[in-house]
Amino acid sequence: MVQELVEKYIFLVQTFVEAGDAGLTWRQLQDRWESRYGSPYSRRSFHNHRAAIEEVFGLSIVCNRSTNCYCIDRGESAVDKRAAVDYLINTFTVNSLLTLGKERLSGRVSVEDVPSGQIHLTPLMQAMLGGAVLRIIYRKYLSPDTDRRTVRPYAVKEFAKRWYLVGYCEENASLRTYALDRIVALERTGDNFKMPQGFDIDSLFEASYGIYLPEEGQQPVLVKLRTSLREAAYLRDLPLHPSQTLVETDGQHCIFALRVIPNPNLIMELCKHGDRLEILEPESLRQSVKEALNKALQLYER
DSSP: OHHHHHHHHHHHHHHHHHHGGGOBOHHHHHHHHHHHHSSOOOHHHHHHHHHHHHHHHOOOEEEETTTTEEEEOOSHHHHHHHHHHHHHHHHHHHHHHHHHTTTTTTTTOOOOOOOOOGGGHHHHHHHHHHTEEEEEEEEOSSOSOEEEEEEEEEEEEEETTEEEEEEEETTTTEEEEEEGGGEEEEEEEEEEOOOOTTOOHHHHTTTOSTTOOOOTTOOOEEEEEEEEHHHHHHHHHSOSSTTOEEEEEOSSEEEEEEEEOOOHHHHHHHHHTGGGEEEEEOHHHHHHHHHHHHHHHHHHHO
């Protein structure tokens, strides 16, 4: 039931994205709904879905009174949040298409096996929508033991092919991140919570890289990188961090700058670029990457 409901939200968002600024009349929307689900679509259901979409995805579906058409609000709030929800929308859309066309597309579609714990994604989103406190059983990485945690689900975040729950852990009295593929089980406690006023997942991780929450007092530092022209082309298309800017080029190399809090996720990402990228500053990050690369080299020199 929950999976079906979220898929309907995704279908509506995709339908309005495809319609663009012109939007859809009520009759056009009904036709698309009936073509997809084979059942009538009432205005009451549509307005309930609109409210849920705005709360879950931060996207408003509004009516243009001059044309009497519905469309996605292209205001500042919608634009700012589009990038954050695109991956989520695409994930559900692709899964839906693969399910619908499994027989027809057999042998023609190849997707990576992503251990993202997607079985928990929709119940988590439903719990977020209803403000429901969850009890989760969480499996540790380096131990067969599990922990029980009472969590207020604030948000979900995708990083490096994994989905994470960001929530307030009542036992630890602090914000924590939990990989969905390591959640063994989850259930509602029957209690509800209220979201902290002004909470925004993008703002929370604005100065961080990956899924490491910034520690109290931590501030971003200026990081400068030198890359080959070829690598620079990739970094322009897929920036390491939203703060990344190109500050200099000499025809052979490019220098990028970004403001971020160094953490293990960032060090791992920088190491992946090998000899195509050099850390210029800060010196502490340069040494951390150098040590990580030296340890990898030692494995091959034995």
